[in-house]
Amino acid sequence: MASPVSFPFLPAAALTAVLLAGLYKFIIYPALLSPLAKIPAARWHARFSPLYSYYIRWANIENRTVHDLHRRYGPVVRLGPAELSINCYEGGLKTIYTGGFPKTEWYHERFINYETDNLFTTADPKEHHHLKRMVTNVFSKSSILSSSTLRITTSAVIFDRLFPILRESSRSGKAVNIHPLNYAYAMDSFTGFQLGGKLGTNFIQNTEEREWYTHHFFDGRPYLFWDFEVPNFTRWLQRLGIRLVPAWCAESQFALEDWFVPKCDRAAELVASQDEKPLQTSGDWPTIFAALKQKFEEFDGKSKTPRPTDESELYPHRLEIASNLFDHTVAAIETSGNALTYLHYELARRPDVQSALRGELLTLDPDRKRELPDSKALDALPLLDAIVHETLRRYTPVGGPQPRVTPRVCTIAGYEGIPPGVRVQASSWTLHRNPEVFPDPGAWRPERWIGATPDELTEMRKWFWAFGSGSRMCIGSHFAMLSIKLVVAAVYAQFQTSVVDAEGMEQTDGFSGGPIGNKLWLQFVEV
Numbered sequence: 155m156a157s158p159v160s161f162p163f164l165p166a167a168a169l170t171a172v173l174l175a176g177l178y179k180f181i182i183y184p185a186l187l188s189p190l191a192k193i194p195a196a197r198w199h200a201r202f203s204p205l206y207s208y209y210i211r212w213a214n215i216e217n218r219t220v221h222d223l224h225r226r227y228g229p230v231v232r233l234g235p236a237e238l239s240i241n242c243y244e245g246g247l248k249t250i251y252t253g254g255f256p257k258t259e260w261y262h263e264r265f266i267n268y269e270t271d272n273l274f275t276t277a278d279p280k281e282h283h284h285l286k287r288m289v290t291n292v293f294s295k296s297s298i299l300s301s302s303t304l305r306i307t308t309s310a311v312i313f314d315r316l317f318p319i320l321r322e323s324s325r326s327g328k329a330v331n332i333h334p335l336n337y338a339y340a341m342d343s344f345t346g347f348q349l350g351g352k353l354g355t356n357f358i359q360n361t362e363e364r365e366w367y368t369h370h371f372f373d374g375r376p377y378l379f380w381d382f383e384v385p386n387f388t389r390w391l392q393r394l395g396i397r398l399v400p401a402w403c404a405e406s407q408f409a410l411e412d413w414f415v416p417k418c419d420r421a422a423e424l425v426a427s428q429d430e431k432p433l434q435t436s437g438d439w440p441t442i443f444a445a446l447k448q449k450f451e452e453f454d455g456k457s458k459t460p461r462p463t464d465e466s467e468l469y470p471h472r473l474e475i476a477s478n479l480f481d482h483t484v485a486a487i488e489t490s491g492n493a494l495t496y497l498h499y500e501l502a503r504r505p506d507v508q509s510a511l512r513g514e515l516l517t518l519d520p521d522r523k524r525e526l527p528d529s530k531a532l533d534a535l536p537l538l539d540a541i542v543h544e545t546l547r548r549y550t551p552v553g554g555p556q557p558r559v560t561p562r563v564c565t566i567a568g569y570e571g572i573p574p575g576v577r578v579q580a581s582s583w584t585l586h587r588n589p590e591v592f593p594d595p596g597a598w599r600p601e602r603w604i605g606a607t608p609d610e611l612t613e614m615r616k617w618f619w620a621f622g623s624g625s626r627m628c629i630g631s632h633f634a635m636l637s638i639k640l641v642v643a644a645v646y647a648q649f650q651t652s653v654v655d656a657e658g659m660e661q662t663d664g665f666s667g668g669p670i671g672n673k674l675w676l677q678f679v680e681v
């Protein structure tokens with residue numbers, strides 16, 4: 155019988171081959187041979203390890219750090235083995251965002267509601283296009299500027315709810331913490347338009363509900379990194395019994411979802427039971443809800459495949475509508491709220507700009523005590539427009555990176571052969587601090603938008619990125635601009651402001667950012 159042949163060296167050879175392959179794939183290729191290897195790296199180890207980019211996100215220093223990196227290394231920086239940050243228009247913003255590169259999974263992880271995707275979270279370009287077509291019209295500039303519901307509800311929010319508080323400050327000489335009121339205004343004015351005056355929130359007067367909401371909305375922020383940047387790792391640890399994120403974070407999200415969906419259900423009843431005209435006249439027409447519901451119905455009507463009926467649904471697409479509408483409120487409250495706080499902060503320190511603005515507002519000549527100016531005329535005021543633009547530039551509410559993924563081999567900022575699957579991102583935090591476009595970028599100077607030459611203005615508009623750009627640009631930008639302008643016009647036509655306590659106005663890092671002190675105390679004096 156032949157004795158079995160043994161190859162004692164085989165396991166060692168296999169192990170060596172695996173190690174060499176691993177060395178090549180995970181170190182040599184990404185660090186030296188990949189098309190990304192020529193791009194300046196944030197740290198030497200960022201060429202083959204994602205730990206550096208995780209670290210700056212975990213430590214909440216990403217916006218500032220990436221800004222410093224661009225100042226040091228130029229328009230493109232490698233943050234990880236397959237991750238680039240860009241800070242240029244040609245080959246950067248234009249290629250990635252105007253070019254429609256898809257969003258990363260991060261949006262789905264962080265902004266999904268009711269376990270149902272919405273306009274913000276949908277990555278698939280076709281699905282996104284379909285959803286966007288449903289709301290483009292209702293959020294267009296002409297619809298926003300001519301909406302009677304918007305005027306009626308915003309007018310009630312400003313004159314009936316906010317003004318009594320400001321008048322009391324003027325009468326008593328007591329300061330007002332305007333920051334939570336700005337969140338409240340942003341929410342009330344948006345939900346008034348979205349769901350109509352009757353169903354919209356009243357956070358300005360109902361402090362208990364407002365505080366309940368902000369507690370559930372903000373208190374989980376310190377844990378965002380684990381759930382949304384490293385979700386698989388976090389879930390894996392949880393299966394082993396190690397919880398990095400307390401259970402109440404998920405419960406807060408569910409509580410907010412449960413709070414919101416009955417509002418949609420009531421809007422559905424209203425739309426089904428009453429004519430549009432009288433509700434439009436009273437300001438109670440749920441404008442966004444009705445538009446989205448109607449579009450879903452129209453598309454269902456045209457679809458060749460009948461939609462499966464779900465008995466548990468009170469009306470078709472209930473959770474898709476709720477997911478989108480709830481996401482709109484999330485998008486509205488913090489962004490516009492923070493922008494308003496910084497705008498008040500700067501105006502309160504600049505009496506000269508305040509009086510110039512008041513002079514401009516008086517040219518509109520409405521009955522300033524009870525009536526909002528005409529939206530189109532207001533929108534055309536140059537100083538007011540400059541003040542809002544400069545605030546959104548200097549204190550960009552969404553300053554964090556907007557990650558996308560390369561869909562094919564492409565050229566980024568002059569670097570050719572960038573393969574598909576690379577995370578590429580830009581951030582308004584850095585774009586808005588380009589000194590060649592915005593000289594002395596740290597200064598709040600509305601004049602820069604008025605005194606600029608046409609060429610300078612074109613360049614500034616190219617780099618102004620508060621609402622993003624391309625097909626995933628903010629759908630609510632026209633609403634946000636008008637809503638901010640309406641309240642600023644009403645307030646500064648009637649009140650003078652000065653700072654009482656502005657400690658901690660520095661902006662927090664992260665995707666969206668407000669004052670670290672979470673407050674701004676102002677004195678209001680009626681003029």
Ligand code: HEM
Nearest residue numbers: 274482485486489490552556620621622626628629630634
């Ligand atoms: C000053 C106020 C606002 C600012 C600065 C702002 C900023 C932005 C930015 C930068 C994006 C792009 C984000 C990304 O791609 O990562 C965005 C998207 C979006 N915003 Fe806003 N936003 C504001 C107000 C609003 C309002 C009032 C709404 C209400 C409808 C809204 C709804 C959305 C939606 C749905 C998207 C996703 C669009 C898409 O992916 O197609 N935003 N916003």
